[in-house]
Amino acid sequence: MNPKYPIICSPGQRLCQANKQYIAGQGTYEELGYIYSKFAGTVKVIEKDETYTIEAHGLPDPTIVPAPGDIITALVTLVNQRFAKCDIKCVGDVTLSKKYRGILRREEVRATEKDRIEMYKSFRPGDIILARVLPMTEAHTFQLTTAEDELGVVIAESAEGAQMVPVSWTEMQCSKTSIREPRKVAKVVPEDVALGKK
């Protein structure tokens, strides 16, 4: 039933009758025995066991929202003894157009020695971190975890404003003054090595 050219619909356009055979799907609504479209876009008909599901898809790509299990890039904004607040910037390789709030609790920083974690020795405000999204437990806030070797701080600046280089999994060194600062460092492969392997 799929034609060569897509069927274009506009909001409020009546698509077909609603009965046992034709079911309203995503992007459509049913009213007074008929199926209407909610989007300005294309119509898709999905056939399954002698029933047809009518769907309407809008042309703009839907907004990407972080989902549990995604690797995200975040900016640390606030650190205290129990948690760190972050602004989620990217999901994977996609930059988000809106800002989402994330929270990283003390127990989620490391997989080992959870009782001895000190937040100010793991993160500082302004650090860029890699984290994984946990299932959401609060409204408006995403739970994050860095309890993996590949997660943690990837970009940090020292007090003098120079970028720091990771020297071990717990320390970073200032490239200007050689001062070492404690961080929860992410085990990230450097870009030149990765490019060399390609």
Next chain:
Amino acid sequence: MEQRNGNPVLQKVAFVRGDGRSPSEIRHISARLGVFGQADGSAYLQQGLTKVLATVYGPHQPRGKSAGNMLKAVKGIVNCQYSTAVFSFGAGVRKKRPRGDRKSQEREQQLRHAMEAIINLELFAKSQIDIFIEVLQVDGSEFCVAVNAATLALIDAGIPIKDYAIACSITVADDVTEKDEEGAQDGGSLIDANWVEECSPGFTLSIVSLPKVVDETQTQSSLILAHGAGRRLHLSRLEALRQRALDACKDIRDILDAVVRNHLHTHAAIQSVEK
């Protein structure tokens, strides 16, 4: 023909208005979707000499003082801002403030009411949709053009809506004598009033409707809101005015639907080339 008393612009000489239109004629409409890159949805609508820009942001997390009330809400919030540019009126007239006065606040509430009627807000629980309206040039019926522009911006943003919210205005001139009133119920009524007709002594009715197309020959319109301005109007004439304005809303819907479909064809053609 002897000149009547009253506004000379509204003389009914061969049923032609001051700007050359017939009483049932809508001003020329041109529209563009997606005029702003950083907004989620945007539209520019021009009806005659009235020019309106509309942008839509969202659905996004609520910010500011509305975030406090969000914890109990089960539906989304529509936030509207209606702004008239200080240069938008005629020669020499300048507004002191583009927004925040009593008239803008009243129109913000009416616009929010119209948008809440077409957006299914249960889909956006604990979210907020922002609609910003900027009137660039005023030549009458600017609220109606703003509602139509907001509808186009919502379509461009990809927010699911029930139908188009179409607004239209109708004006009754003051120089209608009782003889004309007996003959035709809608005698002297003018569709889509411009600035001169709106400022003349008379009555202007602005309505927002959902013109739902039942089939090819019949249209069943449901009214969202109606707003009257000017002097008093006899109740017997209201029904005829309302019906005539609803018919004009259907014509405007056809024009805007053609604009949206043309935008879809252009957008779909670009996407097919990319694939």
